[in-house]
Amino acid sequence: MVLDISKQQFLSNSNNKQSFVDYVKLKLTDIEGIQVVSAQSDADCLIVDTAITALIECPAKCVTVVGDDTDLIVLLLHRNKMHVPAAGKLYFQTKKWSWDIALLTHSIKEQPFMKHSILSLHANSGCDTTSRSPSFFLSMRVMWIIGQLSIYLSRAVQPR
Amino acid sequence: MDYWAAVDIFEQSSATKIDIAEAGRTILRTVYLTTKDKREQLTLNKMRAARYSDKSLAAATVVTAESLPPTCDAANLHALRAYLQVQQWLGNELDPTRYGFVLTNGMYMPLAMSNQVAPDFLLDGIFCKCKGLCNTNSCKCYKAQLHCNKNCGICEGAICSNKEPERVNPFQDD
Numbered sequence: 117m118v119l120d121i122s123k124q125q126f127l128s129n130s131n132n133k134q135s136f137v138d139y140v141k142l143k144l145t146d147i148e149g150i151q152v153v154s155a156q157s158d159a160d161c162l163i164v165d166t167a168i169t170a171l172i173e174c175p176a177k178c179v180t181v182v183g184d185d186t187d188l189i190v191l192l193l194h195r196n197k198m199h200v201p202a203a204g205k206l207y208f209q210t211k212k213w214s215w216d217i218a219l220l221t222h223s224i225k226e227q228p229f230m231k232h233s234i235l236s237l238h239a240n241s242g243c244d245t246t247s248r249s250p251s252f253f254l255s256m257r258v259m260w261i262i263g264q265l266s267i268y269l270s271r272a273v274q275p276r
Numbered sequence: 277m278d279y280w281a282a283v284d285i286f287e288q289s290s291a292t293k294i295d296i297a298e299a300g301r302t303i304l305r306t307v308y309l310t311t312k313d314k315r316e317q318l319t320l321n322k323m324r325a326a327r328y329s330d331k332s333l334a335a336a337t338v339v340t341a342e343s344l345p346p347t348c349d350a351a352n353l354h355a356l357r358a359y360l361q362v363q364q365w366l367g368n369e370l371d372p373t374r375y376g377f378v379l380t381n382g383m384y385m386p387l388a389m390s391n392q393v394a395p396d397f398l399l400d401g402i403f404c405k406c407k408g409l410c411n412t413n414s415c416k417c418y419k420a421q422l423h424c425n426k427n428c429g430i431c432e433g434a435i436c437s438n439k440e441p442e443r444v445n446p447f448q449d450d
Contacts, residue, residue, distance in 0.1 A: 130383075158364055191365060235365050236286035239358035240303050 164191045171206055180207040180214075190238040192217055197230065277302045286362045293356065293447055300355020301348060308345040320348045349391045356446055357386060374446055390445040393422070405429035410438035 119126060127133045141152050155162040163181065171179045181188060189208050196206070196217055206217040224230050282299035285291050291299075301320055305313075313323050324345045331339045346354065356376035363370055377384040392399065403425060404416040410424050410431060415438065417424045423440035424433040433439050 161365060161367070194365070232280050232283045233287045233362070235362045236283045236358070239286065239361040239365075240283075240300065240355070 160185065160187045160191055163188060164195055167192070167206070168195055171201060178205050178207065180209050182209045184210050187238070189215065190234055193221060193224075193230070194235050196221055197234075279303065279306045286359050287366065289363065289366070289368050291359070296355050296359045297352040297447070300358060301351050304346060304351050304354075320345055320351055347389070347391075349389050352447065353387050353390065376446055378444060387444060387446070390443070390447070399425070400427060403427035403429065404431070406431060406436065408436075410436035 127136065137154065141154055144150050144152050153162060153166055163183065167179050167181045170177075181192065192206070192208055200221050201218050203216060203218040208215045208217060221230075277298060279302060282302035285295055285299035305320060305323070308320075308323055308327075313326065318326065324347060327344050328339055331343065353376040360370055360372060360375035360377075372384050373379055376387050378387050379385075399422070402416060402420050402422055404410060404418075405428070406415045407430055408415075410418050410428075413419045415424075417428065418438050424431050424436055424438045425440070426433050428436075431439070
């Protein structure tokens with residue numbers, strides 16, 4: 117069957133989204149060498165935890181987290197604040213860019229937001245749309261908080 | 277409260293809602309602050325009013341709500357949601373309905389505000405005389421994006437589909 121509606125429209129229905137995820141999971145589980153983990157609620161934590169577990173279990177290999185979500189990189193930076201992985205071990209990759217988490221952590225570790233709570237700043241900036249009400253926080257000024265972070269992210273960026 | 281101290285509150289699992297709200301307001305004040313506000317030690321509400329008068333004096337265009345700082349009330353609720361998110365990331369599951377969300381039709385929706393949108397004497401002037409369900413723009417209350425109230429001629433804010441939902445204030449359940 118061919119769908120004549122857009123992807124966004126199709127996935128905006130939570131039932132559609134769930135059955136799509138289930139379908140992808142079913143198809144991927146059959147392929148050898150792929151391990152599928154599905155989250156019950158917020159997936160971001162699970163993604164980051166899975167990446168870090170993989171890094172600890174196979175120290176010889178390098179791990180890349182692929183995603184277009186700012187939450188993911190913020191969480192990665194937070195989780196790696198104490199135990200920074202070796203350079204070239206943990207990467208975060210979006211459609212356009214890729215970061216080496218070790219180099220990134222190193223380049224921003226002197227910033228006040230790293231010494232305090234990067235999570236708190238990210239949540240307060242309303243970047244995560246689930247906790248932002250529609251008419252609230254569309255202003256560019258609010259991005260000032262996270263803007264500081266973004267500047268440092270873009271400095272540490274490596275084009276793919 | 278110091279800005280970075282306020283930022284740190286969000287990672288403390290034992291923070292009270294009052295502390296969280298104050299921390300959230302401090303962060304938002306810092307973001308929207310101008311040098312003049314700083315000198316006069318304005319609250320968020322006063323800053324909103326000041327920004328509104330600045331903007332409406334500067335140009336004869338409609339001042340959009342999202343270009344203004346949030347009200348204290350909205351900022352408190354936003355702070356609770358931010359706290360909920362940070363705690364969730366830290367692995368501490370809290371009940372969303374106690375932290376600025378309401379459960380509607382099986383979905384968690386953010387609670388925009390807990391106060392009234394305007395003082396009573398202004399709201400009292402808006403009422404309808406609809407015979408129907410008050411769910412089209414022909415209903416004055418619906419058109420103004422307000423709920424029907426006791427002054428409405430026929431529905432009296434009780435029987436139509438536009439009646440006021442139960443008012444929730446997450447700060448009162450502790």
